[in-house]
Amino acid sequence: SAVISQKPSRDICQRGTSLTIQCQVDSQVTMMFWYRQQPGQSLTLIATANQGSEATYESGFVIDKFPISRPNLTFSTLTVSNMSPEDSSIYLCSTQRGGYGYTFGSGTRLTVV
């Protein structure tokens, strides 16, 4: 399965600012996924990012709030924009390779104060 390096691992941010999270995969993958995990909760898919096309957002998530870049087949970023305390969560990237093998990064623990 793919190995994902995600950074930063954690950050504390002021409300109203933005944070960009980076994910680097050790091999080329077609799709990358971004998830949010609120404290004590399950994982909720934010969007799916294919290289060379606009990301596809799930219901409740919009591009203005969570812009995503996918410049090549091994890298993606998620930006959390104009942050509020409600954005405090763990953000995780994931990818799929070999048909069914989903791998996750270690996550970014974001606290907005």
Added chain:
Amino acid sequence: QQQVKQSPQSLIVQKGGISIINCAYENTAFDYFPWYQQFPGKGPALLIAIRPDVSEKKEGRFTISFNKSAKQFSLHIMDSQPGDSATYFCAASKGSSNTGKLIFGQGTTLQVKP
């Protein structure tokens, strides 16, 4: 609409006992059912997965039982150990489609007492 329902929310088991976590799904198009294990501060790690063409899959102490007609699947952890204490998530996806996105259950926090 919650497409994957997981129970129980929390579970306490004695060391050496059997831990059982259940999931039910709604979308009959799902064709890939993984279980993930997550420790605090870590991302989820794939534990074991099954496809609907088999009714059971075993890897070491971990077994998935799958009931296609009931749209249910479960994780059994045999001889549970304190090191198994973690949060477990079931998930489902249409792996053969172009979307391939995973839909997660609500999670089960397992505590194995020594």
